[in-house]
Amino acid sequence: MFEYAPAPESRSVVDLKPSYGLFIDGAFVDPTDGDSFKSINPASEEVLAEIAEAGASDVERAVRAARKAYDKVWGPMPGRDRAKYLYRIARLIQERSRELAVLESLDNGKPIRESRDVDLPLVAAHFFYYAGWADKLEHAGFGGNPRPIGVAAQVIPWNFPLLMLAWKIAPALAAGNTVVLKPAETTSLTALLFAEICQQADLPPGVVNIVTGAGDTGRALVEHPGVDKVAFTGSTDVGRAIARSVAGTRKKLTLELGGKAANIVFDDAPIDQAVEGIVNGIFFNQGHVCCAGSRLLVQENVADRVLESLKRRMAQLRVGDPLDKNTDVGAINSAAQLERIRELSDAGSAEGAERWSPPCELPDRGFWFAPTIFTGVTQAHRIAREEIFGPVLSVLTFRTPAEAVEKANNTPYGLSAGIWTDKGSRILWMADRLRAGVVWANTFNKFDPTSPFGGYKESGYGREGGRHGLEAYLNV
């Protein structure tokens, strides 16, 4: 036997304070009514820090600071100077990436391998990419005089805390807007460290404001009349509520919501890579991924073989301490999310699907869920229709390409899809017909700052990334 010894990444790079204030107008301030909540490490349930909870008056202060910065500093600033601030931020992120990665894993529960090799490089790249747009907006294809919108209210989820922050803040600032951003209540810490980076970059006060809190804070921010633009990433239900709340206003809205992606494997697929793609599609980031390949559609004539390979591969997944460099699957982000995953998985069993997990020892403390697949799933099962947002894969079969397309599209969502086949013309035929904003062919869960990302149908509207991502932050 070859047992890997523990290989923990050191926590010492992270200097956690006992409590954090709100970041408003360039400084950390206490909330007006002094409320706070605790951020915990989901892998151990240890309290990491006390986080200020922003109330309506704090949101008011933040929006006012953002407005002032927009009117006086950031709006009038030449694009080339905005660019330099963004480049500075990108560099600071690269320089402090170890610290950010460790903090992300501590607060979110994701494996350090992913925060180190995926999240942080993409975060820096995103700022670097949009920095370069700041002084080229008139060439971006939106007419000769694209104008920023004003103050952007941005509400982001807990699954990729810093990456989602980058997706929101980088294009907004490049286009000349100022922002008030609310991180998810379970993962505020890297956003607050990012606030320190803004200070280190000498970013003018008020350009970036971070208000921490839960749903009420988010609602106050989104509904604030001083906001010109709302960008939200999160659940479809909350997205719907936001769409209602901005109805009748001048606020421009972009939404990146849920998904129930089909990952479609044909009998001529490169099987070993397809199995990797299935694993990466659903177990990456514990399945807390809106574009996760949570429905495996496998051609019936290779289903047994693919499932056998998949199970063998799943048995290799190392579940445990997110800070261990060899961990593949970390902790579920919160007790509430774990409860939801359990509830839907239990529904899967109750509805008659067959459940399987590799033997895997889960830690006693913290929130954990073993990688799980359900076979014998039909389109009617809840686990084939509802977003589980966890390491749970529903396996369905199909017989023909047309049937695969039909099943893949048979959902109110439309964020992503995967296709695995060695036949080029079939890939293009399928890609044309899949109603999804991102189609990965012979790969899955790939992201890049130049590549637009966003959904069809109830997966939201607007695109983040690339030239398209600028449009959300410009009056065109």
Place this chain on the structure above:
Amino acid sequence: MSERVAVRKTYKLFIGGKFPRSESGRSYLVQSSNVSLASRKDARDAVVAARAAVKGWAGATAYNRGQILYRAAEMLEGRRAQFVALGVPGDEVDAAVDRWVWYAGWADKLAQVYGGANPVAGPYFNISAPEPTGVIAVVAPERPALLGLVSVIAPAIVTGNTVVVAASPSEPLAAVTLAEVLATSDLPGGVVNILTGAITETVPALAAHMDVNAIDLTGVIDTALATDLEVKAAENLKRVLRPASADHDWFADPGLARMTALLETKTVWHPKGV
């Protein structure tokens, strides 16, 4: 010899390429003509027709869609006098023809302007292309009845969407006559469906309809109604185009915004390897 008795036109709805009366059997009087007063049921029928047409229209080649839109411009030009007789100013008819022609040309160009290859940091081919959103509900501007109508229909359908349009309630005759133009332009049935009557009756049904993908509120003047429609549209996250400002210049260059607002961007990745 007695004067010839004219054959009068019946102004009906345009659904699925056919000209039915409202299933409700109701009509209202405009410029001495009875115009169908569409019901919620008519709106639902129109959505069914529009949905059925999506596959063929979105799946047609861009060249083919461009040809058909250009054909519509030809037909419109040929009926210039008819529109003028309805009271549409000649320069508005001319502008409407020119607008069809302008949009017709976009059919096979927009994907090149609005999409393209993305230079991702890795061994991948990565390309973004616009795709139609699907079925679009459109509230046409009250006036100019013809140019406004053309200016909301053409950008929606040129990219492959199908539409259910609530025509100007006060000036619906141009809309029905435009339907006759479209019916003779090789446009497949169901791509454009036109409802006449009260916006307050049909449009809330369209805004709430779960099989409609986007709603263009351009012609909604009542702000309370616009807000209500936007709230309804949120139920299935319809893409929403908010009402146009009262002083909108319909003769000005429309730009790309009306087209791009009703598009999805699809990005496809594939590894590059041997």
Place this chain on the structure above:
Amino acid sequence: MTATTTSARSELSELGRSETALRTFLHGLPGVDQVGAEQRAAQLGTRSIKTTAKAQAIDLAIRMVDLTTLEGADTPGKVRALAAKALRPDPADPSCPHVGAVCVYPAMVPYVAEVLRGSGVHLASVATAFPSGQAPLEIKLADTRAAVAAGADEIDMVINRGAFLAGRYKEVYDEIVATKEASGDAHLKVILETGELATYDNVRRASWLAMLAGGDFIKTSTGKVPITATLPVTLVMLEAVRDFREATGRQVGVKPAGGIKTTKDAIKYLVLVNETVGTDWLDPDWFRFGASSLLNDLLMQRTKLTTGTYSGPDYFTLD
């Protein structure tokens, strides 16, 4: 062995009778996506193997080394010294295990055999007109028989890449079968020379071809062309032996050779084995490293782990 694998095995053994059957089978194997395979290998390369796991891995890697010299300038004196090192890699530390085998040219086999006799260290010889394989079959077989007669218990043969790339699969197959027969009781390692096969699809096909023809091991490279063993090539070969055992019940070994110079490299390969085919292959009988300079780096790292201080090249023998 189950009834299914028995029948699958006999079906597969029929393939070698016909060029068409071989081609149909080899071209029906699932494709390999280059980018995906390379990413998987790179990801496994990020595993962090520390402390006890590292100590275990180093000793295992030493036991898997095919200590190799394949130079025109090899002499009896040189290969004897190498063989002595194979037996006692670290003379200062008797707890250090011996290597898996010594690998030399056929002419050098008798000198090595004298040293290794009874030691448990295997004696491998390259044969079949190594490294090009460009000689008439009779000469290749004579080469093989001579090496076995001189004391080699492992034969490292090269496949006919020209025939393989030209699609003459049966010719390649027949040569392997003949060499296997000429090898007698010696284990046959089939060198695919993956650096010349150009694609992972070809690596997978060549792996299957070698296994179908009776090879006991499949080996990446001669070390004599610019591209030698890589992690993704080894990954594809490991997948092939895994699938072959599943289909036939017969286990085949894998030997990456060339370019593996450091302990860090070797450990990446062991991780690859561990997470692709599992512990059944984590044994010198089923996995080897074709290497020369690797051994000293393993020994230096081993010393670091046992003494806590970094060693230097002066403290290890150069042979």
